[in-house]
Amino acid sequence: MEPFSKLSGTAAPLDMINIDTDIIIPKQFLKTVKRTGLGVSAFYNLRYDDNGKENPDFVLNKPEYRNAQILITGENFGCGSSREHAPWAILDMGIRCIIASSYADIFYNNSFKNGILPVILPQEQVDQLMQEAKDHPEVTLEVDLEKQTVTRGNKFSFSFEIDPFRKRCLLNGLDDIGLTLEKNSKIGSFEQKRAAEKPWL
Amino acid sequence: MKPRTLYDKIWDEHVIDRSEDGTCLIYIDRHLVHEVTSPQAFEGLRMTGRKVRRPEATLAVMDHNVPTTDRTQPIVEEESRIQVDTLRENCKEFGVQLFDLTDVRQGIVHIIGPEQGFTQPGMTIVCGDSHTSTHGAFGALAFGIGTSEVEHVLATQTLIQKKSKNMRISVNGKLSPGVTAKDMILAIIGEIGTAGGNGYVIEYAGEAVRALSMEGRMTMCNMSIEGGARAGLIAADETTFAYIKGRPLAPKAGHWDKAVSYWKTFFSDDGAEYDKEVALKAEDIPPIVTWGTTPEDVVPITGTVPSPADFTDPNKKASVERMLAYMGLTPGTKMTDIPVDKVFIGSCTNARIEDLREVAKVVEGKKVAATVEAMVVPGSGLVKKQAEEEGIAAILIEAGFDWREPGCSMCLGMNPDQLKPGERCASTSNRNFEGRQGRGGRTHLLSPAMAAAAAITGKLTDVREL
Numbered sequence: 001m002e003p004f005s006k007l008s009g010t011a012a013p014l015d016m017i018n019i020d021t022d023i024i025i026p027k028q029f030l031k032t033v034k035r036t037g038l039g040v041s042a043f044y045n046l047r048y049d050d051n052g053k054e055n056p057d058f059v060l061n062k063p064e065y066r067n068a069q070i071l072i073t074g075e076n077f078g079c080g081s082s083r084e085h086a087p088w089a090i091l092d093m094g095i096r097c098i099i100a101s102s103y104a105d106i107f108y109n110n111s112f113k114n115g116i117l118p119v120i121l122p123q124e125q126v127d128q129l130m131q132e133a134k135d136h137p138e139v140t141l142e143v144d145l146e147k148q149t150v151t152r153g154n155k156f157s158f159s160f161e162i163d164p165f166r167k168r169c170l171l172n173g174l175d176d177i178g179l180t181l182e183k184n185s186k187i188g189s190f191e192q193k194r195a196a197e198k199p200w201l
Numbered sequence: 202m203k204p205r206t207l208y209d210k211i212w213d214e215h216v217i218d219r220s221e222d223g224t225c226l227i228y229i230d231r232h233l234v235h236e237v238t239s240p241q242a243f244e245g246l247r248m249t250g251r252k253v254r255r256p257e258a259t260l261a262v263m264d265h266n267v268p269t270t271d272r273t274q275p276i277v278e279e280e281s282r283i284q285v286d287t288l289r290e291n292c293k294e295f296g297v298q299l300f301d302l303t304d305v306r307q308g309i310v311h312i313i314g315p316e317q318g319f320t321q322p323g324m325t326i327v328c329g330d331s332h333t334s335t336h337g338a339f340g341a342l343a344f345g346i347g348t349s350e351v352e353h354v355l356a357t358q359t360l361i362q363k364k365s366k367n368m369r370i371s372v373n374g375k376l377s378p379g380v381t382a383k384d385m386i387l388a389i390i391g392e393i394g395t396a397g398g399n400g401y402v403i404e405y406a407g408e409a410v411r412a413l414s415m416e417g418r419m420t421m422c423n424m425s426i427e428g429g430a431r432a433g434l435i436a437a438d439e440t441t442f443a444y445i446k447g448r449p450l451a452p453k454a455g456h457w458d459k460a461v462s463y464w465k466t467f468f469s470d471d472g473a474e475y476d477k478e479v480a481l482k483a484e485d486i487p488p489i490v491t492w493g494t495t496p497e498d499v500v501p502i503t504g505t506v507p508s509p510a511d512f513t514d515p516n517k518k519a520s521v522e523r524m525l526a527y528m529g530l531t532p533g534t535k536m537t538d539i540p541v542d543k544v545f546i547g548s549c550t551n552a553r554i555e556d557l558r559e560v561a562k563v564v565e566g567k568k569v570a571a572t573v574e575a576m577v578v579p580g581s582g583l584v585k586k587q588a589e590e591e592g593i594a595a596i597l598i599e600a601g602f603d604w605r606e607p608g609c610s611m612c613l614g615m616n617p618d619q620l621k622p623g624e625r626c627a628s629t630s631n632r633n634f635e636g637r638q639g640r641g642g643r644t645h646l647l648s649p650a651m652a653a654a655a656a657i658t659g660k661l662t663d664v665r666e667l
Contacts, residue, residue, distance in 0.1 A: 016523075017516045018395060018495050022634040027615045031266065031280035033240035033287050035348075045636045050622070074516060076396040079429065079495075080634060081613075082331040083238065084347035105365075105399055105431050106331060106345055113349035163363065165224040176349070177251070180357045183218055183226060187359055190217045190228055200452035200460050201230055201324075 002115045003173035004145055007097055009069035011141040012059050013133040017074035021107065024078065024086040038085055039092030060093075064137035070097045072130050075123065078107025087114045097143050099150065101126050112166050115173065117145060125158045132156070145171060204470035206367045207436050208402045211342040211467060215325050217359060227362050230324040232354050234261040234297065235310045236288040237615070238329030242352035243291040254358040256296040260319055263288055263302060264309045265615045269578050269605035272302050281616065295355075308581020308607040311335040311549035315419065316583055318448025322437035322464035327354055332549045332631065333432075334425040338418035339445070340437035340467050342402070345426065365431065366400055366476040369469075371407035374483040379665040381559070382417030383551060383629070383648035385409065385481075386424045387489040391499035393479060398430030401477065404469065405435050409483035415444040416555035423550045424631050427496040436468045490536055490627075490661055491646040493524040494635045500536060502651065502663045508532030527635055528643050529623065536661050539645070543626040544575040544656040545638070546602075546649055548612035551629035552580030554587050556649040561593040563653035563664060569601035570659030576603040576618070578610040602656070614639045627655035 029041040046058050054061050060068065071090070077100045078086060087110045090098070096116055101123040103111075111118045121129070132139065132152060142151045145167065151157040168174070180187075194201060205213070218226040239261070246252070253259060266281040268274075276282035285302070292299040300307040306317065311332050314320040320336045326343035327333060329351040336343035350360055370389055390397075403425050410421070418435045425433030442461055445451045452460040487501040500507065509521045509532075525532065530539070546552070546560055557579065569575045577597055579585035585607055588594045598604050611618040612630035620626055620642025629652045633644040645661060654662040 017520050020495075020632075020634045022613075022632070022637050026636055026640070027613050030237050030615060031278075031284050033244070033284060035241050045640060050640075076399070076429070079395060080331065080426075080632060082329055082333075082345035082347055084241075084329075084349060087347075102396060102399060104396070104429060106347060106426075110347035110349065113347060163224075164222050165220065165361075176361055177249070177353050177356050180226060180353065180359055180361065184357075186217050186226075187228070187357060191358070194228070198460075198463060200456040 001113070001173045001175065004096060004115050004117050004170045006142070006144045006146070007069060008140050008142045010065060010067060010137060011070040011072050011129065011133045012065035012068035013130045014059055014071055014073040015130055018076045018079055019073060020080035021078060021083050021086045022080055025083065025089040029089070030083060030085050035088050036092060038089035039094070042089035042093045067094065069094055070099065070141050070143065071095050072099045072126065072133050075100060075102045077103050079104040082106045084110045084114070087111045087116050091116055099126060099129060112170060113176065115170065117143065117170060119143065119150060119160050121150065121158055121160055128156060204472040206469045206473040206475065207340065207404055207434050207467055208342065208367055209473070211323055211325065212364055214323065224361060224363055226359050227325060229327055229354050229358055229360055230258060231319055231326040232259045233310045233314055233326070233328035233333070234259060234351070235265055235328070235330065236263045236284045237265045238348050239291065239351055240284065240287045241348050242355055243295065245352040246295070246355060251356045253295040253297060253355045258358065259297045259355070260314070261288060261292050261297050262300040262307055262310050262313055265609045265613065267302060267608040268616050269608050269610050269618055272606055278617070305582035305586060308584065309549045309552065309609055311423065312553060312580035312584065315339065315415070316448070316581055318445050318451030321445060321451070321460070322441060323467045327360065331426045332423050334430070335419050335423040335549055337422035337425065337433040338415060338435050339441055340434060340464070342432055342434065344431040365402045367474070368398065368401040368403045368430070368477040368479070369475045370403055370405050370479045370481070372405070372409040372481045372483050373407045374409060375412065376409050376483045376486065379488055379650065380486055381648045381650060382413050382420040384486055384489045386421045387491070387496070387499050387646065388481060388486045390424065390428045390496050391489070392481065393428050395427060395495045395497040396429045398425060398428040401430050402432045402434060403428070403430040405433060410435060411438070414555055415440060416553045419553065420550055424496070427631055437464050488648065488651050488664060490651065491633050492528065492530060492536070493521065494527055494633055496631070496633060496646060498524065502536050502661065504536055506530045506532050506534045506536065537663060538660065540625070540660045541573060541627045541645070541655050542624045543620060544573055544652050545611045545626055545628040545630065546576070546652055547578030547580070547610050548630035549580065550631045551649050552578060552584065554584050556629065557584070557588045557593050559649045560653040561596045563650050563667065564600040564657060565596050567600055567657045569656045572659045573656055574603070575601065575656040576605055576611070578605045579607050581607050611638050613637060627652045627661060
């Protein structure tokens with residue numbers, strides 16, 4: 001996993017609530033056996049028309065937001081299925097940070113496993129950033145994970161909370177499985193005790 | 202000792218290690234695997250030279266992609282076939298048991314787990330699928346995970362987790378005739394909202410929940426994720442034990458009594474504290490349908506399509522406008538005046554034997570409306586077989602339903618079973634998201650009995666009036 005420390009880039013305003021995983025990556029793209037290559041299909045039904053042609057009104061198709069690395073969006077982002085294809089698709093189109101007031105639990109969790117930082121800010125601050133991103137797409141947003149801040153020029157600087165373990169993993173690009181296997185002997189003794197007491201398990 | 206909730210007890214039982222910040226390493230008892238969310242996980246194991254730690258605690262099945270037509274024929278769609286073949290090869294390489302396409306035990310992953318006795322009270326159960334919450338009906342902590350975590354569980358039989366908060370939802374009193382577990386859970390999601398359960402594990406309690414069969418309990422827990430909760434729980438009782446007894450993977454005679462005594466320790470203590478409590482009266486719940494594109498957009502079948510003006514939150518108002526346009530609905534229209542093109546009876550929410558019996562009861566001696574295409578996709582090969590033996594299949598076929606092979610089918614339309622743009626479907630599944638059942642498809646979620654009624658009349662219908 002690629003570490004995440006600081007990011008400065010264009011923020012795209014995707015102003016909808018309850019964006020579900022079927023919107024992020026429709027089912028026809030779940031048939032891949034790889035993690036990469038999904039970016040071109042992200043937000044497919046919003047991004048393309050019935051003939052597969054780009055919809056010019058969709059925010060991520062507009063020239064000023066095409067290279068956005070940050071997505072500002074409505075509450076409960078990523079609700080629905082557990083498909084990790086959703087963060088894979090978002091990452092593959094170049095987005096490394098999402099800002100919203102809330103996320104669905106599984107999506108939130110999956111994002112961290114892929115080096116994406118999902119920032120949670122109060123709705124009021126998200127609304128301000130959304131409006132700014134709409135009005136001044138040229139102004140970049142700076143997200144600093146170490147300092148836990150989102151800054152826009154000298155206009156706004158908001159602090160966000162993040163779980164310390166997740167922060168450490170993201171900053172260092174740590175592999176969860178490797179970390180867990182350091183506790184292999186603890187897992188082994190837990191397993192043995194359980195098998196002895198509850199042999200049917 | 203401080204009184205604990207059912208969730209607290211299962212959690213405590215599985216903690217292997219706890220860090221200072223509260224992050225825990227928890228043990229996973231059972232892992233279900235399917236073809237869509239596992240290929241990259243097995244590939245990860247291969248690349249790092251890791252093995253599956255407990256193949257015997259892992260069970261695989263293909264369900265999302267599979268055609269619901271003749272199983273002896275090869276899968277036409279190439280990508281689907283590759284995914285199915287990949288699962289078969291991975292299971293062989295890593296020694297995981299697989300219910301393959303022609304196996305009578307094949308079916309939807311959340312239907313076969315309980316059916317085989319793989320799912321038991323007090324366990325932790327995971328799967329790379331959000332509807333893993335279904336297994337919570339047995340008093341097991343069961344939740345969906347992403348592919349990175351699938352790989353983590355395959356390699357270590359554990360997960361790194363922080364504990365969620367406790368919510369209890371009580372449904373007191375008795376359900377009225379014609380009202381089912383599906384209506385109850387839709388009513389609950391309407392009440393708490395689609396994000397209401399974010400960060401919580403929900404325990405369902407109360408007389409109306411206790412009175413449900415295991416099938417009804419599974420329907421409720423299944424849709425916990427539609428209310429934002431990763432897991433739903435119902436404490437095990439005699440109904441649960443009776444369901445499990447004798448199933449192929451249930452504890453054998455020598456261990457049975459000991460297992461039941463252990464299972465009986467998993468209940469919420471009197472005085473246990475919840476971070477949030479919600480109570481509903483069963484008598485107040487009518488048959489329910491959805492009108493929008495999130496599962497919280499519910500209305501009684503006797504109601505009308507709402508208007509954006511009914512909502513105060515500006516974001517929700519904008520979302521309602523978009524949903525009405527997508528759904529092709531006009532505010533004020535009576536729900537019972539909405540015609541449907543398709544009826545889908547199936548999914549991990551409602552494709553068990555009891556669901557099919559409900560449908561048969563409604564349609565026996567009647568015919569599917571000429572304007573409707575109705576299909577039934579049993580949840581597993583064993584459900585299909587049982588329905589055929591009980592004469593249910595004959596009733597459904599006689600009424601004009603298409604009787605299919607088991608799989609996820611039109612719940613998510615990964616296989617050829619899909620809605621065409623603009624088509625409207627009465628569906629017993631769990632998600633009415635835009636494009637879920639096919640690009641431009643319009644989904645109304647409802648109970649099996651209500652879906653059956655819609656198939657007969659050709660429009661959304663109050664099953665109590667039929």
